Amino acid sequence: MKTSFTLAQLADPHVAEADKILRACVHCGFCTATCPTYVLDGNELDSPRGRIYLIKDMLEHDRPASAEVALHIDRCLSCLACMTTCPSGVHYMHLVDQARAHIERTYRRPLGERVMREVLARLLPYPRRFRLALTAALAAKPLAPLLAALGATRLAAMLNLAPTRPPGRPLVPQTVPAIGPRRGRVILLAGCVNDLLSPEINAATIRVLTRHGVEVVIAQGAGCCGSLVHHMGREHQALDQARANIDSWLAVPGADAILINASGCGTTVKDYGFMLRTDPAYAKRAAAVSSLAKDVCEYLAGLPLKPAGPAPGRAVAYHSACSLQHGQRVTRPPKEILGKLGFAVKDIPKVICAAAPPVPTIFCSPILQEGCANAKSGLSRDCDLM
Numbered sequence: 001m002k003t004s005f006t007l008a009q010l011a012d013p014h015v016a017e018a019d020k021i022l023r024a025c026v027h028c029g030f031c032t033a034t035c036p037t038y039v040l041d042g043n044e045l046d047s048p049r050g051r052i053y054l055i056k057d058m059l060e061h062d063r064p065a066s067a068e069v070a071l072h073i074d075r076c077l078s079c080l081a082c083m084t085t086c087p088s089g090v091h092y093m094h095l096v097d098q099a100r101a102h103i104e105r106t107y108r109r110p111l112g113e114r115v116m117r118e119v120l121a122r123l124l125p126y127p128r129r130f131r132l133a134l135t136a137a138l139a140a141k142p143l144a145p146l147l148a149a150l151g152a153t154r155l156a157a158m159l160n161l162a163p164t165r166p167p168g169r170p171l172v173p174q175t176v177p178a179i180g181p182r183r184g185r186v187i188l189l190a191g192c193v194n195d196l197l198s199p200e201i202n203a204a205t206i207r208v209l210t211r212h213g214v215e216v217v218i219a220q221g222a223g224c225c226g227s228l229v230h231h232m233g234r235e236h237q238a239l240d241q242a243r244a245n246i247d248s249w250l251a252v253p254g255a256d257a258i259l260i261n262a263s264g265c266g267t268t269v270k271d272y273g274f275m276l277r278t279d280p281a282y283a284k285r286a287a288a289v290s291s292l293a294k295d296v297c298e299y300l301a302g303l304p305l306k307p308a309g310p311a312p313g314r315a316v317a318y319h320s321a322c323s324l325q326h327g328q329r330v331t332r333p334p335k336e337i338l339g340k341l342g343f344a345v346k347d348i349p350k351v352i353c354a355a356a357p358p359v360p361t362i363f364c365s366p367i368l369q370e371g372c373a374n375a376k377s378g379l380s381r382d383c384d385l386m
């Protein structure tokens with residue numbers, strides 16, 4: 001794709017990066033076939049190619065984002081299927097990240113949206129605050145249909161996303177010793193939302209690792225990976241969270257890896273090196289953290305796994321999270337692990353993004369919310385267990 005940035009614009013490393021990405025795109029449109037938002041509404045502006053054109057136009061003219069650009073970029077689920085499909089290696093993720101930061105800086109959203117985004121950015125990444133909010137949301141959940149009928153659809157969407165059980169307690173900094181001879185030592189990102197909504201995932205991760213001789217450290221001072229606010233374009237907040245994690249993790253001696261079991265968070269931590277490449281104080285340290293970052297299944301696949309009990313012999317269908325298969329290009333380890341543990345793993349023939357990450361789910365239009373829900377229910381039809 002031909003671009004027309006001026007030399008003065010290209011002196012900015014962010015613009016230079018956008019230029020490099022845009023020039024790689026040859027407009028072929030292969031990416032449209034795997035883009036869930038384009039598949040759902042057929043609007044070119046809700047396809048990766050259409051979004052790339054919108055971003056190009058906005059950045060080249062260095063103009064404030066319009067309501068139209070904000071709408072179509074907001075609808076992007078960041079599933080990154082377009083990056084897997086693209087034959088030209090267009091790094092859509094870095095381009096859309098830059099577009100989101102530009103929108104955040106230059107577009108004044110309607111009041112209700114601004115308030116909602118502010119609330120999310122101040123709550124979700126901070127487990128203690130979010131725990132209080134979840135407790136309140138649990139009490140208010142029955143009001144979701146009424147709020148939706150009154151037109152407060154985003155508030156209703158947030159209440160619908162709230163769990164039906166009380167939130168867990170965030171993991172505290174600690175070192176959990178290996179059971180038996182120690183064969184490894186890892187740092188585990190406890191995370192923010194995940195640790196409260198599904199505490200059993202971190203608990204199971206720690207059990208499996210320690211049972212296989214791996215010491216697990218939850219580091220003092222680590223918190224949200226930054227992806228929640230990064231996807232909202234709040235670049236400064238995201239980079240501050242990344243720096244806090246880098247300081248915290250690099251203070252832990254002797255760690256073989258930094259493990260992450262929420263794949264969206266893993267995609268972001270693996271990108272810290274890029275995100276902080278222009279920060280002289282953090283560039284090298286961020287790259288070091290990214291090189292240590294692994295999805296938990298990548299690490300487990302390298303261990304001689306022992307089933308906890310007799311082989312279950314059940315057929316399971318494995319639906320790979322978009323951020324794991326497209327963001328991190330990790331596809332085989334989860335199936336290999338399930339196979340080693342005695343499960344018969346079935347492939348799901350046709351999969352598009354089905355889970356709808358939290359921020360777009362709250363902000364995208366009802367048609368996309370409905371489409372994502374339909375995709376998800378369609379996936380479960382052919383499976384004994386997902």
Ligand code: SF4
Nearest residue numbers: 035076077079080082
């Ligand atoms: S990240 Fe996903 S939703 Fe966004 S443009 Fe690419 S394929 Fe479409």
Ligand code: SF4
Nearest residue numbers: 025026028029031086
């Ligand atoms: S598949 Fe790649 S090169 Fe083709 S239009 Fe999409 S982003 Fe551009």
